[in-house]
Amino acid sequence: MVEVWFGDWSRSLPGALGWVAMADKERSFRAPRGTFDVLPPQSWARAAIARLAMDTFALSGYAPIETPIFEHTEVFERGVGPGSDVVTKQMYTFIDRAGRSLTLRPELTAGVVRAVLEHGLDRGPLPIKLACIGPQFRQERPQKGRYRQFTQIDIEALGSEEPMVDAEVVEVGMRFFRKAGLSVRLMINSVGHFDESCRLGYNKVLGEFLRANESALAPDDRARIETNPLRTFDSKEQRTVAVMQGAPLISDHICDDCRTHFSAVLDLLKSVDVSFELEPRLVRGLDYYTRTTFEFIAGGLGSQNAVGGGGRYDGLAESLGGGPLTGIGFALGVDRILLALGEKAAASPVTVYFVALGEAARLEAFKRVASLREAGIGADLDLGARGMKGQMKDADRSGARWAAILGESEMAAGEVMLKDLVAGEQERIRMDDLAGRLAR
Ligand code: HAM
Numbered sequence: 001m002v003e004v005w006f007g008d009w010s011r012s013l014p015g016a017l018g019w020v021a022m023a024d025k026e027r028s029f030r031a032p033r034g035t036f037d038v039l040p041p042q043s044w045a046r047a048a049i050a051r052l053a054m055d056t057f058a059l060s061g062y063a064p065i066e067t068p069i070f071e072h073t074e075v076f077e078r079g080v081g082p083g084s085d086v087v088t089k090q091m092y093t094f095i096d097r098a099g100r101s102l103t104l105r106p107e108l109t110a111g112v113v114r115a116v117l118e119h120g121l122d123r124g125p126l127p128i129k130l131a132c133i134g135p136q137f138r139q140e141r142p143q144k145g146r147y148r149q150f151t152q153i154d155i156e157a158l159g160s161e162e163p164m165v166d167a168e169v170v171e172v173g174m175r176f177f178r179k180a181g182l183s184v185r186l187m188i189n190s191v192g193h194f195d196e197s198c199r200l201g202y203n204k205v206l207g208e209f210l211r212a213n214e215s216a217l218a219p220d221d222r223a224r225i226e227t228n229p230l231r232t233f234d235s236k237e238q239r240t241v242a243v244m245q246g247a248p249l250i251s252d253h254i255c256d257d258c259r260t261h262f263s264a265v266l267d268l269l270k271s272v273d274v275s276f277e278l279e280p281r282l283v284r285g286l287d288y289y290t291r292t293t294f295e296f297i298a299g300g301l302g303s304q305n306a307v308g309g310g311g312r313y314d315g316l317a318e319s320l321g322g323g324p325l326t327g328i329g330f331a332l333g334v335d336r337i338l339l340a341l342g343e344k345a346a347a348s349p350v351t352v353y354f355v356a357l358g359e360a361a362r363l364e365a366f367k368r369v370a371s372l373r374e375a376g377i378g379a380d381l382d383l384g385a386r387g388m389k390g391q392m393k394d395a396d397r398s399g400a401r402w403a404a405i406l407g408e409s410e411m412a413a414g415e416v417m418l419k420d421l422v423a424g425e426q427e428r429i430r431m432d433d434l435a436g437r438l439a440r
Contacts, residue, residue, distance in 0.1 A: 034140070034148025041399055045338055045345035046151075049180060050133055053153040053332065056176045060168070062131035062155045067111040069135065073101040078319045079110030081287020083228040090138040104137035107286065108154040109313065109329060110320070116158055117322040126159030133334075145304030145336045156329035158317075163261055166292045166312065167268030169328050173296060173308060174274050181344050182337060184307060187279040188269075188294040190262035191230070192254035194315055199290075202253035203229050213243045233283045236303075249280040258291055265292055288313040292328065298340040307340055308332035348399030351438055354381035354406065355391040361406040368404070368434065375435050396421060404434065 031037055038046055054064065073093050080086050092104040105111055112130060115121075121128050133153040140146055155172065157165050170186065177184045192198035210217065210225045210232060217225075218237035225232075233244055254262070269276055276294075284293050293311030301307075310330025317325035338345055352372065356365035365381045372379035380398055382391045395403040405417040405426075416434055419426040429437055 032148070034142035036147065041348055042338070042345075044348045044399070045341070046334065048346035048349075049334055049337055049341075050151075050153065052179055053176055054131060054133065056179060057131035057153075057155050057172060060129075060172045062129045062157075062172070065112060065115065065130040065132050066134075067108070067115050067132065068105075070102045070104050071111050071114065073103040075110050075114050075320065076103050076106060078321075079113065079288060079316055080107065081319075083231075084287045085231075085285060086138060090140055092137045092139060106136055106138045108132055108134070108136070108152060108331060109156060109286075109288070109327075110316070112154075112156050112329075113158070113313075113316050113322075113325075113327065114320055116325070117317060117320060122159055122317075122322070122325050127157045127165055128159055129155070129157050131155045143304065145301050145333075145339055147335060151334035152331040153334060154329060154331040156327055158325055158327040161261075161314070161326045163264035164268060166261075166265040166328050167272070167274075169310065169330060170265075170269060170276075170292075170294055171272050171274050173310075173330050173332070176332070177296060177307075180337065180341065182298060182307070182340055184296040184298050186274065186276040186294060187282050187297060188266070188276045188292065189251065189279050189282040190254055190258055190265075190291050191250055191283060191289055191293050191311075192258045193290045195255065198253070198255040198258055199230075199250070202248070202250050205248050205253060206230065206232075209247055210243075213246075216243050228287075230283045231285075233281045234285060244281065247281075250283075251278075251280040261291060284309055284311060288316040288319070290314045294330070296330075296332070298336070300342075301336060301340055304336060306333070307336045349378040350380045350398045350400045351378045352380075352402040352404050352434075353395035353398045353400040354379070354404045355388065355395055356381065356406045357388055358408055358411070361408070361411050364411065364431075365404075365406055368431070372435055372438070375439075377435060377438050402438065 076091060077087055086106045091106055094102060096102055112132065116128060131154065134151065135149050136152050137149055139148055142148060155169060157169055174186060192202065194200060206229045207225055210229055214222055214225065216239060217232070218235065218240045221232050221235050221237060221240045232240060235241060266276070282293060282295060289311045291312040291314065294309065295306050296308040297305050298307045308330055310328070312326065312328040314326040316327060317323065354365035354369055356362045362385065369379045369381050380400065382394055392403065401421060403419040403421055405419060410416055410428065414431050415428045416431050417426055417428050418437065
């Protein structure tokens with residue numbers, strides 16, 4: 001790019017200075033750290049995943065909802081929880097021109113619950129089933145699968161404590177992954193509810209254990225003993241992980257109601273052939289979780305292998321100032337799903353690319369492309385009157401499986417040369433048979 005701008009910069013000093021200035025300028029116009037542009041052809045796969053997810057959720061009765069990309073900071077402080085890493089370390093918070101504290105959403109759930117309460121959807125039929133998709137923002141250290149702007153697809157079911165809702169949410173998630181062709185492991189746990197007889201009681205037991213083992217924990221984790229003991233299960237520090245192997249488990253301390261609820265969820269999952277792995281050390285990074293919690297794990301992604309996660313949040317509406325309104329949902333990480341799918345991710349939906357030589361052939365191709373599209377077949381053509389070689393290159397680049405070549409002799413015979421761009425074979429077929437042939 002530099003050479004196009006300045007020619008051979010090394011020939012003159014001003015050129016060289018210009019190059020330096022340009023290099024600086026280029027650097028300052030890069031996308032910010034931890035963000036990226038989505039360009040073709042990868043953008044096809046991303047769009048296909050979003051469509052597949054929203055279609056899968058719609059078939060299960062989850063209606064689309066959109067909420068703002070920024071909310072009042074308090075929605076996340078009170079919703080996601082002041083003790084979570086997301087709130088204490090990762091939020092993009094700013095003061096707007098009117099002096100209000102606003103935050104780019106780090107997740108969708110708190111904003112969706114805020115919207116449900118604001119518009120009184122909880123006064124209508126329950127549960128309220130919603131689905132949404134969009135960019136989220138967290139200032140984390142970027143690495144493969146972890147970005148500062150990333151896309152989530154999310155469903156939420158609010159207003160029912162029934163185990164069947166938990167099972168439905170999890171089953172819908174697993175169905176989406178099956179349809180996407182991605183094999184995932186489902187890890188599931190129950191973290192009980194906020195009560196002395198349940199999680200709060202367990203926190204005391206866990207706190208005692210952690211204090212007794214304090215010197216063996218990593219320094220950062222020692223600081224959590226009083227504020228958020230459950231989070232020590234999430235630690236990546238080897239010393240802490242070793243200590244946590246001997247820690248008391250929440251599954252042994254949840255109350256009878258939560259235990260009965262959880263076993264009903266598991267029975268329902270079995271009834272629809274959803275396999276799961278009980279993971280008694282699964283605690284999630286956001287503070288609002290109660291009872292059923294789960295994660296979808298994919299292979300080949302290294303440490304960022306959770307392609308989705310979710311759970312119940314029966315106290316969230318109240319922490320946002322609403323009345324009692326239970327809920328459960330999950331969010332899937334689109335960026336990680338695409339990484340995990342790799343080559344299997346859907347390519348361009350263009351099936352056939354027309355290569356037309358001569359004005360009459362171009363006009364014919366233009367009409368044929370329109371009627372193929374009408375029949376639901378992805379079709380494209382050269383709009384720039386390029387030569388044969390250029391058009392064949394474009395056909396390859398388009399990602400189409402077939403090139404339909406229309407030259408003078410094909411036009412005269414009412415035929416088209418259909419070339420398989422993968423296998424390299426070609427055959428002449430009647431133009432009118434093209435749609436039928438491609439549909440096969
Ligand atoms: P989460 O576990 O924080 O849950 O995020 C869900 C998924 O978003 C993760 O499993 C991961 O795939 C993706 N993700 C999270 N952070 C990043 C990142 N920095 N870069 C790329 N992908 C990322 C939630 O957000 C909850 N709101 C889910 C939920 C909905 N719970 C109940 N309802």
